[in-house]
Amino acid sequence: MHPAFSVIFLTTLIGVGQGMFLAVFTGESYAAVHLLPGQDSSAFYALGTAVALAFMVLGLFAAVFHLGKPSYFITRAWRGITQWRTSWLSRELIMLPLTMFLVFLYAVFHYFGWGKDLAVPPTLVLGSITTAAVFGLFLATGMIYASLKFIREWYCSLTVINYVLLGGASGFTLAAAFSAYQAPELVTFYAIWAMIITAAGLVTRGASLIRNARIKPIATMQSAIGVRHTHIQQKSMGMMGGSYNTREYFHHKTRAFLKSVKWIFLVLAFAAPLALLALGQGGNVELLLAAFGVQYVGLLFERWFFFAQANHPQNLYYQTV
Amino acid sequence: MSETPSASTGGRIEVKTTTCYMCACRCGIRVTLRDGEVRYIQGNPEHPLNKGVMCAKGASGIMKQYSPARLTKPLRRKKGAERGDGQFEEISWDEAFDTIEERLAHIRATDPKKFALFTGRDQMQALTGLFAKNYGTPNYAAHGGFCSVNMAAGMIYTIGGSFWEFGGPDLERSKLFIMIGTAEDHHSNPMKIELSKFKRNGGRFISINPVRTGYSAIADEWIPIRPGTDGALLLAISQEILKTGLYDRDFLINYSNAAELVNMDPNSPEYGMFVRFEVPPEEGCFDPQNKLWWDRTLNKPISTHTPGADPYLLGKEFKLDDGTPVKTSFQLLKERLDQYTPEWAAGVTGIPAETIRRLAHEMGITARDEKIELPIPWIDTWGNEHQSVTGNPVSFHAMRGLAAHSNGFQTIRALGVLMSILGTIDRPGGFRHKAPFPRPIPPCPKTPTGPEDVQPNTPLNGMPLGWPADPDDLFVDDDGNPVRIDKGFSWEYPLSVHGLMHNAITNAWRGDPYKIDTLMLFMANMAWNSSMNTDKIRMMLNDKDETGEYKIPFIIVADAFQSETVAFADLVLPDTTYLERHDVMSMLDRPISEFDGPVDSVRVPVVPPTGDCKPFQEVLIELGSRLKLPPFVNADGSRKYRNYPEFITKFETAPGSGIGFLAGWRGKGGEKSMRGEPNPSQWEMYAKNNCVYHHHLPRSYQYMRNWNQGYLQWAQANGMTRYAEPINLHIYSEVLQKFRLAAQGKTVGRQPPAHLRARVETFFDPLPFYHEPIESQLTDKHKYPLNAVTQRPMAMYHSWDSQNAWLRQIHTYNFLYIHPRTAQAAGIEDGGWMWVESMHGKVRCMARYSEATEPGTVWTWNAIGKASGAWNLTPQANEANQGFLLNHVISEELPAHDAGEHVSNSDPVTGQAGWYDVRVRVYPAGADEEKQTFPHYKPVKPAPGTPKRRKWQNYFAGLFTQKGDA
Amino acid sequence: MTQLALVIDLNVCVGCHACVTSCKEWNTSGVSGPMFDDAPYGKDPTGTFFNRVQTYEIGCFPNTETLHFPKSCLHCEEAPCVPVCPTGASHKRDQDGIVLVDYDKCIGCKYCSWACPYGAREFDEHQKVMKKCTLCYDRIYNQDFPESERKPACVLSCPTSARLFGDVHDPESDVSVAIRERGGYQLMPEWGTKPANHYLPRRKTRKQIHAEDLVRVDNPLSKEDIRRETSKDITLDDWLM
Ligand SMILES: Nc1nc2c(c(=O)[nH]1)N[C@H]1C(S)=C(S)[C@@H](COP(=O)(O)OP(=O)(O)OC[C@H]3O[C@@H](n4cnc5c(=O)[nH]c(N)nc54)[C@H](O)[C@@H]3O)O[C@H]1N2
Ligand SMILES: Nc1nc2c(c(=O)[nH]1)N[C@H]1C(S)=C(S)[C@@H](COP(=O)(O)OP(=O)(O)OC[C@H]3O[C@@H](n4cnc5c(=O)[nH]c(N)nc54)[C@H](O)[C@@H]3O)O[C@H]1N2
Ligand code: SF4
Numbered sequence A: 001m002h003p004a005f006s007v008i009f010l011t012t013l014i015g016v017g018q019g020m021f022l023a024v025f026t027g028e029s030y031a032a033v034h035l036l037p038g039q040d041s042s043a044f045y046a047l048g049t050a051v052a053l054a055f056m057v058l059g060l061f062a063a064v065f066h067l068g069k070p071s072y073f074i075t076r077a078w079r080g081i082t083q084w085r086t087s088w089l090s091r092e093l094i095m096l097p098l099t100m101f102l103v104f105l106y107a108v109f110h111y112f113g114w115g116k117d118l119a120v121p122p123t124l125v126l127g128s129i130t131t132a133a134v135f136g137l138f139l140a141t142g143m144i145y146a147s148l149k150f151i152r153e154w155y156c157s158l159t160v161i162n163y164v165l166l167g168g169a170s171g172f173t174l175a176a177a178f179s180a181y182q183a184p185e186l187v188t189f190y191a192i193w194a195m196i197i198t199a200a201g202l203v204t205r206g207a208s209l210i211r212n213a214r215i216k217p218i219a220t221m222q223s224a225i226g227v228r229h230t231h232i233q234q235k236s237m238g239m240m241g242g243s244y245n246t247r248e249y250f251h252h253k254t255r256a257f258l259k260s261v262k263w264i265f266l267v268l269a270f271a272a273p274l275a276l277l278a279l280g281q282g283g284n285v286e287l288l289l290a291a292f293g294v295q296y297v298g299l300l301f302e303r304w305f306f307f308a309q310a311n312h313p314q315n316l317y318y319q320t321v
Numbered sequence B: 001m002s003e004t005p006s007a008s009t010g011g012r013i014e015v016k017t018t019t020c021y022m023c024a025c026r027c028g029i030r031v032t033l034r035d036g037e038v039r040y041i042q043g044n045p046e047h048p049l050n051k052g053v054m055c056a057k058g059a060s061g062i063m064k065q066y067s068p069a070r071l072t073k074p075l076r077r078k079k080g081a082e083r084g085d086g087q088f089e090e091i092s093w094d095e096a097f098d099t100i101e102e103r104l105a106h107i108r109a110t111d112p113k114k115f116a117l118f119t120g121r122d123q124m125q126a127l128t129g130l131f132a133k134n135y136g137t138p139n140y141a142a143h144g145g146f147c148s149v150n151m152a153a154g155m156i157y158t159i160g161g162s163f164w165e166f167g168g169p170d171l172e173r174s175k176l177f178i179m180i181g182t183a184e185d186h187h188s189n190p191m192k193i194e195l196s197k198f199k200r201n202g203g204r205f206i207s208i209n210p211v212r213t214g215y216s217a218i219a220d221e222w223i224p225i226r227p228g229t230d231g232a233l234l235l236a237i238s239q240e241i242l243k244t245g246l247y248d249r250d251f252l253i254n255y256s257n258a259a260e261l262v263n264m265d266p267n268s269p270e271y272g273m274f275v276r277f278e279v280p281p282e283e284g285c286f287d288p289q290n291k292l293w294w295d296r297t298l299n300k301p302i303s304t305h306t307p308g309a310d311p312y313l314l315g316k317e318f319k320l321d322d323g324t325p326v327k328t329s330f331q332l333l334k335e336r337l338d339q340y341t342p343e344w345a346a347g348v349t350g351i352p353a354e355t356i357r358r359l360a361h362e363m364g365i366t367a368r369d370e371k372i373e374l375p376i377p378w379i380d381t382w383g384n385e386h387q388s389v390t391g392n393p394v395s396f397h398a399m400r401g402l403a404a405h406s407n408g409f410q411t412i413r414a415l416g417v418l419m420s421i422l423g424t425i426d427r428p429g430g431f432r433h434k435a436p437f438p439r440p441i442p443p444c445p446k447t448p449t450g451p452e453d454v455q456p457n458t459p460l461n462g463m464p465l466g467w468p469a470d471p472d473d474l475f476v477d478d479d480g481n482p483v484r485i486d487k488g489f490s491w492e493y494p495l496s497v498h499g500l501m502h503n504a505i506t507n508a509w510r511g512d513p514y515k516i517d518t519l520m521l522f523m524a525n526m527a528w529n530s531s532m533n534t535d536k537i538r539m540m541l542n543d544k545d546e547t548g549e550y551k552i553p554f555i556i557v558a559d560a561f562q563s564e565t566v567a568f569a570d571l572v573l574p575d576t577t578y579l580e581r582h583d584v585m586s587m588l589d590r591p592i593s594e595f596d597g598p599v600d601s602v603r604v605p606v607v608p609p610t611g612d613c614k615p616f617q618e619v620l621i622e623l624g625s626r627l628k629l630p631p632f633v634n635a636d637g638s639r640k641y642r643n644y645p646e647f648i649t650k651f652e653t654a655p656g657s658g659i660g661f662l663a664g665w666r667g668k669g670g671e672k673s674m675r676g677e678p679n680p681s682q683w684e685m686y687a688k689n690n691c692v693y694h695h696h697l698p699r700s701y702q703y704m705r706n707w708n709q710g711y712l713q714w715a716q717a718n719g720m721t722r723y724a725e726p727i728n729l730h731i732y733s734e735v736l737q738k739f740r741l742a743a744q745g746k747t748v749g750r751q752p753p754a755h756l757r758a759r760v761e762t763f764f765d766p767l768p769f770y771h772e773p774i775e776s777q778l779t780d781k782h783k784y785p786l787n788a789v790t791q792r793p794m795a796m797y798h799s800w801d802s803q804n805a806w807l808r809q810i811h812t813y814n815f816l817y818i819h820p821r822t823a824q825a826a827g828i829e830d831g832g833w834m835w836v837e838s839m840h841g842k843v844r845c846m847a848r849y850s851e852a853t854e855p856g857t858v859w860t861w862n863a864i865g866k867a868s869g870a871w872n873l874t875p876q877a878n879e880a881n882q883g884f885l886l887n888h889v890i891s892e893e894l895p896a897h898d899a900g901e902h903v904s905n906s907d908p909v910t911g912q913a914g915w916y917d918v919r920v921r922v923y924p925a926g927a928d929e930e931k932q933t934f935p936h937y938k939p940v941k942p943a944p945g946t947p948k949r950r951k952w953q954n955y956f957a958g959l960f961t962q963k964g965d966a
Numbered sequence C: 001m002t003q004l005a006l007v008i009d010l011n012v013c014v015g016c017h018a019c020v021t022s023c024k025e026w027n028t029s030g031v032s033g034p035m036f037d038d039a040p041y042g043k044d045p046t047g048t049f050f051n052r053v054q055t056y057e058i059g060c061f062p063n064t065e066t067l068h069f070p071k072s073c074l075h076c077e078e079a080p081c082v083p084v085c086p087t088g089a090s091h092k093r094d095q096d097g098i099v100l101v102d103y104d105k106c107i108g109c110k111y112c113s114w115a116c117p118y119g120a121r122e123f124d125e126h127q128k129v130m131k132k133c134t135l136c137y138d139r140i141y142n143q144d145f146p147e148s149e150r151k152p153a154c155v156l157s158c159p160t161s162a163r164l165f166g167d168v169h170d171p172e173s174d175v176s177v178a179i180r181e182r183g184g185y186q187l188m189p190e191w192g193t194k195p196a197n198h199y200l201p202r203r204k205t206r207k208q209i210h211a212e213d214l215v216r217v218d219n220p221l222s223k224e225d226i227r228r229e230t231s232k233d234i235t236l237d238d239w240l241m
């Protein structure tokens, strides 16, 4: 596939936001059962959630550019919620604003400290619901890709798992950096979780790399045109100056380029942040910020690769690109 | 958007019928307009030719109509600008006409041959020819000489008709169809319609072609052949057919000269001629029935077609009473064929001998065992009544794969002979003629015969093009030198019945045989794809002599688009498109007849002319009137016709002949057809009737027309042929023998100059024979081991569709197709840059591997490559950077050899350009070389008056020109 | 239930591209148009087409087949491009099974095209909506046209009548008969998309020649005066006394 930057940014940014929210809410939950020290409602939970929300807003902004025209965001995008019964994209379109709204509410409750003295603080209830929404959003986003059975590289539960883990990893890494400013006593907690999730992500992303390297295509040249012969070669695609089919489904890059992107993201998204987190878990703000920055850039590469590696069966009809 | 929308999205809708001219096939079309813009062009279901179907080009007519390459103003080359730079200024039509009139009037009054008119892919040779003849210049021809004259001449000199517009395979009834060397051809849509019906009906389709594309793709069997060797194949097939007795004996005896006796006395001046039992003055162009057969029962000569006679076809040498040894011409054919064994042909063609035998058997057995009999009574020219029409359902179609070789004439003769021995001429399931064919062998029109026939202010004394029957018909001076600038009808190319347009520029530039003053080109892209040796031709067009004068002093180009040639013009005349003008597909020219009768058709304007465009037809009428050429003026010298439509309805071939350009709705009220007084409302009647007139012949006139008394008398009565005599098939060609005898010095009439005697003697063989293409003979084949050919893409017409926004997306540039083995041996990668080089020049291009290509052949789609900036494409357009033109490696002249220094690279009989004879070698381009085609030309700017080129466009009829811009 | 579709006969398709440009000319000025052209006169011209014809070479010289292969939307019965659309713009009509895009609802997210394994959808980069073959629904029900012309533009134009049009659910329709009798097949059946369009394979006609076809009593050679050459070799006849 041709990796579109709007989608790369969309998925990585909301991933960070979702992960960050999960980190903040984990902090609150642990604090509720006294496993972690509680934090200031507005300075930590509200601000942390605001940061998460900010990433999601940026993600939404990127998504607008994925629509045919940005104006569709205003004129037509609402229609996108109508097909929730069948379309994972529709579900994402529902889940994204819904999640953002919940995240926003959660932040507002914390900011104003509403009901913080109740036995069961509403933020905990709201946070739980929001957590469900966040996972729902992860699922929707992941399933957009994982449900396309023609794209074998994506058609796999690992796709969803990776969305969750990579979003989570980047969110927790950000949380580690954030806590270095706002709650130094949580740094280690977040850093260790970030390392655990990153490591888990490495395992599952690695697993999908291994899986994808072994994929046997289901559709073949033979089934594409219905001719049983071992030697079939396309001589003309029906046009020569390119078409949507040659633009949308090809990355137009060399194999070697792809391979180096893979190593780059393995280093930037996993190895380097793991090392930086390990070094910075004591509270070194620069190292932790660097860990996040590096990991985010790594995830951009990872997402680029995710799209580029996906081989669409329509490409069987476009062999001479 | 509603779920069941109506046809249009509003707007004023009109539907008009006319005739397509996105190619020369001339399908009937219906044009829907919305608010005056073309909304939809569809095939007219009521048209006999295409029956409603279209082709890619026809359906893209909209993009031609609104193309930015359109010329809309008369233009004059800017003072000081070089030819080829394409720098012009707009002028008025008055200025243009005054300039031409002054120039042409002067030339006509002094030396009319200094005006040359050559036309390309047009279809109005009846009018352009009439103009040239009455102007008095011999220097007129259309594209036929570089196109397919071998096909026309080779067949017409053998069976009195040909493929192409003149006849074709009867696929409706055929069982076995062999297509040779055809990619797309003129009969594009009808061929496709018929081919699919044929396949669906279980017919067997074999294609013989070095390349498998298009039609060949759906063949049941593809027989790859080495280019230029079909003659060997066809002769070997014929040999096997003769050897196994699979020929149609009765047909040959009755309808060909196979059983006629040939004088075998080498000392006789009649050597090799048919023996005649009486020798009346043989006037005209028909075969008098005064030849002899050798009767089997009487065992003595007997006049042909004697009722009850049963002649030998084969056999020993017989002796006439006077001791003259004679043989049947079929026996001579057999003796000729003996050398052409399938094993021999296998070595030449690359086709295994068993395949050749099998082909012969399939043809012969199908012809013999699957005979068709139609209950149609008819009477032959000898008065015999037949209760039925029978046919042998084997048919052929061949085109430029045979024609475009310098051995093409003899190869096509071989095909004509094969078709004849199988008994498939104008019979059901075989080859069928289309009116006005069959014509006598050779047809009657003749050119003038000497320089004295060209006189100031006088029409030419003869037709500019004709059909020589013997050396005295040549158009040469007393020393045997050519009178025409292209050397047509000279000893170099005696039967060049369509001229040699491909040599006109070179000869004019060199001043050989003389210099000319004004060259007028109409609808011909001579600075590009219709020239051989294009790079050099472009130089010649711009070359000056010592005094600084152009070697070709004045060039007028009449074109509708900014072609490569336009850039070289001194004066550009903007023509209309086919949707903007009146036009005729006339019986006087090349009509669109069907097997069942004559058909002609017209174009009527469906949209008004763009800018200051003027139909070239109107230009000729205007010039003819100004120059006072007889057909265009009254006795008092005043203008006779207001305009072209009036000219078409009123013109008659001779006063009161009742024969004019159009055959339908003649007579005062349109009540007559074929012949009748002019009808002032003829155009309206055509327009009301789908722009086509189809004359259905009675069934009994539809077959065996070479010998069908009823048909021939009808044809004569309707002015289609001069005689109603039988047109016997020329298995053995006396016409050729006459030229050979002259070359051998055995005749009293004209004889070739010494240096051409051997050439004429060799190639004017009365029996078909195989020789290697001449260029191959003169090439070092170790150095240039490969054949290079081109072929027509179905979705492009020559050079003129790169301006078409839709079609150019299909063919944006071209590759050189090459077999992977051949390419790898040369180190050329698939998609890589490479050189293709002949002994004349070289071109850099891109390679594409193909398993559907004979390994000794490389090929490309014709004329996709363009000169930078031509056709109003941007200089970055792929056509000019990745696309290439093979013509740069093909020469218009052969290397100096026995026949002379500047002999055309053409068939020595007909002057047909030997496009497909070129031998090449290939090698990879260096890694450091530019990734761009070579040669590459300096970009030309858009000509003044051409419409704006859009960066992108959304065509929507009714709104486009108002708001289509990006 | 009706399922309209095209059946494409590869046995006769000569790759002429008539269907390609007729489709474009009909649709660009129709309800589904316009269909843009980018760089129409410049480098790498490109534009929207609902139908394209491709060429394949099968096998190695000299046993090569050249296959022309037209492809437009196959109007799948289990069209995967429909459920994925978030807006409902991409839909399959109940009445005739045609898969359409409602340009007024489409947000140009391209997701439907990702879900089509056949590459049958083309995004209009200027109008920013998804486009595809409409089975010419603005022709086939059009009361302004005579019955014989209520067919898709590509079907009307195809010179080899390689494009059949009809209801594949009606067992008596031309298309169903052709599919049944001529081995009609679907593209990439493994995806379970059940394309409504079918393709008819190549067929070969061969001629069987029997040895006795070449020896027949009525062979015309028997009527000819063909003198046999006398043998110059010594024979038994020369020896025996
Ligand atoms: N779409 C389209 N149609 C056209 C035209 C066009 O430009 N575009 N041009 C029109 C014109 S002017 C003409 S003259 C006709 C020509 O119509 P065709 O005769 O069909 O034209 P070519 O493309 O020259 O085809 C020649 C074929 O012969 C093959 N060939 C080459 N050499 C040999 C050989 O030695 N032996 C055999 N057996 N085959 C050989 C080539 O591979 C090619 O397939 O087409 C007309 N129709
Ligand atoms: N290498 C190679 N070269 C070949 C051939 C080949 O097989 N191989 N084939 C040869 C053959 S058979 C032919 S016939 C020639 C064809 O060659 P040409 O006769 O040169 O044909 P076109 O390229 O179509 O160019 C004709 C010109 O007509 C113009 N034109 C189009 N429509 C109109 C109109 O309505 N009015 C006017 N006035 N002009 C118009 C076009 O703009 C173009 O400039 O090419 C020959 N060249
Ligand atoms: S074959 Fe095509 S371009 Fe030629 S006349 Fe017919 S429709 Fe027009």
Ligand code: SF4
Pocket (backbone or CB within 6 Å): C012, C013, C014, C015, C016, C017, C018, C019, C020, C053, C068, C070, C157, C158, C159, C160, C161, C162, C163
């Ligand atoms: S119009 Fe018909 S023959 Fe031509 S490419 Fe299309 S399907 Fe094939």
Ligand code: SF4
Pocket (backbone or CB within 6 Å): C072, C073, C074, C075, C076, C079, C080, C081, C082, C099, C115, C116, C117, C118, C119, C120, C121, C132, C193, C195
């Ligand atoms: S071919 Fe593609 S676009 Fe058409 S219905 Fe099937 S999946 Fe959808």
Ligand code: SF4
Pocket (backbone or CB within 6 Å): C084, C085, C086, C087, C088, C089, C090, C101, C105, C106, C107, C108, C109, C110, C111, C112, C113, C129, C130
């Ligand atoms: S591009 Fe349009 S039709 Fe396709 S899925 Fe998106 S909204 Fe639906």
Ligand code: SF4
Pocket (backbone or CB within 6 Å): C022, C023, C024, C026, C027, C050, C051, C072, C132, C133, C134, C135, C136, C152, C153, C154, C155
């Ligand atoms: S059915 Fe209509 S829209 Fe579809 S390919 Fe044919 S012409 Fe184009």
Ligand SMILES: [Mo]
Pocket (backbone or CB within 6 Å): B143, B146, B147, B148
């Ligand atoms: Mo031609």
